[in-house]
Amino acid sequence: MERSPSSPAFWRSPLRGPWFTSLLGVVLLVGITVLFVTGLLSYAAYNPDLSPVNDKTPDKGVLGFYLFPWPTDPPWLYRLTQGVHVTLGIALVPVLLAKLWSVVPRLFQLPPARSVAHALERLSLLLLVGGVLFEFVTGVFNIQLDYVFPGSFYALHFYGAWVFFAAFAVHVVLRAPTAVRNLRRMRAGDEEGAAPPVSAEEPSLVSPDPAEPTVSRRGAVWLVGGGSLLLLGTTVGQNFDGPARRTALLAPHGGAEPGSGPNGFQINKTAAARGISAAETSEEAWRLVVTGPSGSVRLSRAELARLPLHSAALPIACVEGWSTSDQWWRGVRLRDLAALVGHEPETAPDVLVESLQRHGAFRRAALRSNQVRDPRSLLALDVNGERLSPDHGHPARIIVPAAPGVLNTKWVARMTFGDLR
Numbered sequence: 001m002e003r004s005p006s007s008p009a010f011w012r013s014p015l016r017g018p019w020f021t022s023l024l025g026v027v028l029l030v031g032i033t034v035l036f037v038t039g040l041l042s043y044a045a046y047n048p049d050l051s052p053v054n055d056k057t058p059d060k061g062v063l064g065f066y067l068f069p070w071p072t073d074p075p076w077l078y079r080l081t082q083g084v085h086v087t088l089g090i091a092l093v094p095v096l097l098a099k100l101w102s103v104v105p106r107l108f109q110l111p112p113a114r115s116v117a118h119a120l121e122r123l124s125l126l127l128l129v130g131g132v133l134f135e136f137v138t139g140v141f142n143i144q145l146d147y148v149f150p151g152s153f154y155a156l157h158f159y160g161a162w163v164f165f166a167a168f169a170v171h172v173v174l175r176a177p178t179a180v181r182n183l184r185r186m187r188a189g190d191e192e193g194a195a196p197p198v199s200a201e202e203p204s205l206v207s208p209d210p211a212e213p214t215v216s217r218r219g220a221v222w223l224v225g226g227g228s229l230l231l232l233g234t235t236v237g238q239n240f241d242g243p244a245r246r247t248a249l250l251a252p253h254g255g256a257e258p259g260s261g262p263n264g265f266q267i268n269k270t271a272a273a274r275g276i277s278a279a280e281t282s283e284e285a286w287r288l289v290v291t292g293p294s295g296s297v298r299l300s301r302a303e304l305a306r307l308p309l310h311s312a313a314l315p316i317a318c319v320e321g322w323s324t325s326d327q328w329w330r331g332v333r334l335r336d337l338a339a340l341v342g343h344e345p346e347t348a349p350d351v352l353v354e355s356l357q358r359h360g361a362f363r364r365a366a367l368r369s370n371q372v373r374d375p376r377s378l379l380a381l382d383v384n385g386e387r388l389s390p391d392h393g394h395p396a397r398i399i400v401p402a403a404p405g406v407l408n409t410k411w412v413a414r415m416t417f418g419d420l421r
Contacts, residue, residue: 004108005105006108008105008207009208009209010108011104011105011207013207013210014207015215016105016205016206018206019217020102020217022180024095024224027092027095028099032168034088039085040066040161041081043158044067044068045070045402045404046070046406047070051366051420053352053364054407056158057155069370070368070402070403071402072370072377072400073402075315075402077402079239079315079323082317082318082323082404083321083323085321086143089136089139089140090143090231091228091229092228093136093227094224095224096132098224105205117174124167124168124170124174125167126167127166128164128168128171131163131165131167131168134160135157135161139157143251143321145268152361231250233247234247235250236248238322238323239321251320261386262384263389263391263392265327266323268320269360271394274411275357275358276357276390281394281411283301283395286300286413287299288301288304289413289414290340290341290415290416291341291414291415291416292342292343292418293341293342294341295342297340297341301396304379304396309332310330310378311329311330312375312376312377313326314399314401316405316408317405318404319404327384328385329378329382329383330380330382331378331379331380331399332378332381333345334367334398334415335375338351343417346373347373348372348417349369349372349417349420350369351366352364352415353365353366353415354413354414355410355412365406367400374400377398377399378399379397379398379412380399381396393410397411398412
């Protein structure tokens with residue numbers, strides 16, 4: 001049986017042991033908890049309980065218990081939470097792979113279940129391994145803009161996260177006492193963290209016939225940590241402008257700035273890619289239709305420019321993890337547009353925004369009343385002192401503090417104010 005994966009003698013690496021596994025487990029316990037929380041916040045930022053057009057998981061049921069109206073302060077909130085979610089997720093990949101490598105002998109242990117508790121642990125481990133690989137793989141594909149999923153990324157990632165985290169919580173409850181004991185023994189043991197003794201009820205990860213070591217456990221920890229730091233260093237730059245963005249080699253927006261000048265900052269989708277033609281955005285053809293209780297008004301870009309204009313310094317942050325620094329936007333306040341069609345600015349309701357874009361998940365998006373009423377929420381006509389470029393949404397686009405990039409609709413064609421809940 002020594003050549004069978006179910007035999008302890010099959011796994012000969014001297015690095016495997018409770019100390020190494022427990023150390024990696026503690027790092028993942030903290031890191032994955034942060035990922036789960038920031039992921040839930042990212043989902044809440046879309047305001048999925050506001051309108052069906054924002055809700056990509058309509059069958060979530062009780063899983064939406066925590067949803068709350070997404071705030072507009074601080075204006076960099078989504079930039080922070082989603083930046084942490086994506087950057088930390090990539091940085092944890094080496095830790096995750098090392099953890100899976102360290103416990104692979106347990107996947108082949110016989111008998112499959114020695115007790116009810118052991119059966120629960122094995123089941124949680126199966127869901128845990130499958131769930132974590134699913135979440136990390138779909139997340140990495142998404143930030144690379146490779147939408148190769150058999151359905152909506154939002155739904156797959158959302159439900160996958162709940163399945164994974166449920167298994168993760170069960171596994172932590174079952175394994176946390178052992179992990180704590182192992183780390184305490186490590187501190188009381190030798191410098192290299194020799195494997196502590198284990199009880200007969202808990203099979204050891206230590207090989208009974210270890211091979212000659214090629215690296216110490218401490219060296220292995222440095223290798224894993226170095227890999228995480230390398231991924232961090234080649235990803236985190238996507239959250240900053242200037243030279244730092246060029247270091248984000250693993251991010252889809254990690255290259256040079258897209259052009260130069262006032263419109264020279266990141267975008268996800270170009271006007272050409274979304275089928276927006278110059279003919280339909282020309283001064284002669286384009287009109288914004290604004291609808292409310294008093295009826296509808298049609299406004300050209302020149303007529304919008306004659307309304308009271310205001311400025312706001314706001315970033316753009318996308319679900320893929322990239323973001324920009326503050327850009328100076330200038331345009332008409334959303335609450336002032338609501339006033340044109342019969343609403344009081346201070347009590348302006350929700351708004352449904354529709355784009356000239358004909359295809360895509362967020363060609364229509366809803367904004368909550370608190371977002372509409374914020375004085376920094378604009379239908380922007382200009383950015384950084386210059387007219388919006390076609391790729392940044394000319395003739396007009398939405399910009400709202402702390403909102404995900406897809407809710408900052410470009411190429412706006414229609415706005416309908418009213419209670420959407």
